[in-house]
Amino acid sequence: MSLFDQLPRVSLCHQPTPIEYMPRLSKHLGINLYIKRDDCTGLAGGGNKTRKLEFLLGEARSQGADTLITLGGIQSNHARQTAAAAAKYGFNCELVLEDVEGTVKQDYYANGNILLDQLFGANIHRVNEGVDCLDYAYQLKTELAKKGHKAFVIPLGGSSAIGSMGYVQCANEILDESQSNKISFDKLFLATGSAGTQAGLLAGFKAADCKLPVYGMCVSQDSQTKSELVTALLAESLKLVGLEGTGTQGDVITDGAYVGEGYGIHTPAVVEAINLCAQLEGILLDPVYTGKGMAGLIDYCRSGKITPGENILFIHTGGSQGLFAYRETF
Incomplete structure (x- = not known):
């Protein structure tokens, strides 16, 4: 019996969510960009x-x-x-x-x-x-x-060790989809806030002995503060999956360069990222989370931190419903 069968659970989620190739944005950025559609989980419009x-x-x-x-x-x-x-x-x-x-x-x-x-x-x-x-x-x-x-x-x-199990399972989905579609990803990017999504993914990959680097683009707080938050929750999550005491040195990558003035406050780079995804791919991001995550990914491409031709996976954690509260921004 797997851990997921042992834990109390209800059914809410459409899963597995698809991984889609983003051809026009890939061409624009000079990489091979894929998106994990966790905005399509179903409940209340979806989201992580x-x-x-x-x-x-x-x-x-x-x-x-x-x-x-x-x-x-x-x-x-x-x-x-x-x-x-x-x-x-x-x-x-x-x-x-x-x-x-x-x-x-x-x-x-x-x-x-x-x-x-x-x-x-x-x-x-x-x-x-x-x-x-x-x-x-x-x-x-x-x-x-x-x-x-x-x-x-x-x-x-929802960021506790119990909550992060949803993203331990998502890590397994990604590995299954990667194998079935014969795609090997070089880096994974996501917006990181309360830490549960990033910690869960890292725990899931570690349990599967996968070394895919997970880059958390901070939506609040600086890199060091966020890294400490993710690291602490990762340790709790590893304990829950039976890997207590497993080393995590170098596993947690966070970048606070795209927070701007703070949580929920958009930046010009966020507006550009949202417009690019909408106009090139018909994908809706939001100003609070995914917009900042994508702004970081775009800047990594332009600054050479992502090299041309790399296979990059972006986790769409949802949030487009929030666009309507930010109407004046657009």
């Missing part, structure tokens, strides 16, 4: 959190919870997918959403992900920037317990 939520909701059900509590920014993709998962499996849903200074505001509070959160029936707690959202979530859990509810708190981005 769906894989994590299969295991997180499984754990919540095993504990007898009737309410899910999670946190994020006002335009959190994770919150949207959590609200949809809660609706599908009959949980109450409480979202603790923090305002983000410096973001465009014309549509930010009423469109995009937050509109969908409301459609899914979530109860939204809007808090000011700087509030400790995790502390708020646990206080809310205590208040709900007094009313007879049992709440399960899902961390930011």
Whole structure:
């Protein structure tokens, strides 16, 4: 019996998601660029959190919870997918959403992900920037317990060792697709935020003795801070897959050069990346996550960090629903 059969789990995700070649953008950049379509995971328009939520909701059900509590920014993709998962499996849903200074505001509070959160029936707690959202979530859990509810708190981005198992499994998918399509990738790129996607991929590749380098383009924080976050979660994830104590020296690659002024704040390079993918490939990215990830990949091509002709895989972690909150940007 595999680890994935032993862990509590629900069914939410369309998987395996396809890997597609991007011919026009490849020609533009001088590389062979492929995209893993985790924007097509199905739940609430798709995204990477769906894989994590299969295991997180499984754990919540095993504990007898009737309410899910999670946190994020006002335009959190994770919150949207959590609200949809809660609706599908009959949980109450409480979202603790923090305002983000410096973001465009014309549509930010009423469109995009937050509109969908409301459609899914979530109860939204809007808090000011700087509030400790995790502390708020646990206080809310205590208040709900007094009313007879049992709440399960899902961390930011669903990024725990349990949540990262969704991307251990995704790593296996990538290796299977690579073998069946006879494609050998030189590098993998993704936007990295709360660390669960990158840590899960690294744990999955390490378990399979695959040395594919995973480049995390930071959407918040500097390279060192993000590296420490990913490394810590990678150690927890390796423990869960039975590889406790496995060395990870040199495995975690993060780059904070494309964060700009901060989380949720777009840059000219992000706008260019979104426009290029839309106009050359019909692929929608978002200003918060995938736009920054692709901006980093494009700059790596232009600066020679990716050499011409390399086979590059980009993980599309979803988020295009957030475009509608950033309408004035475009």
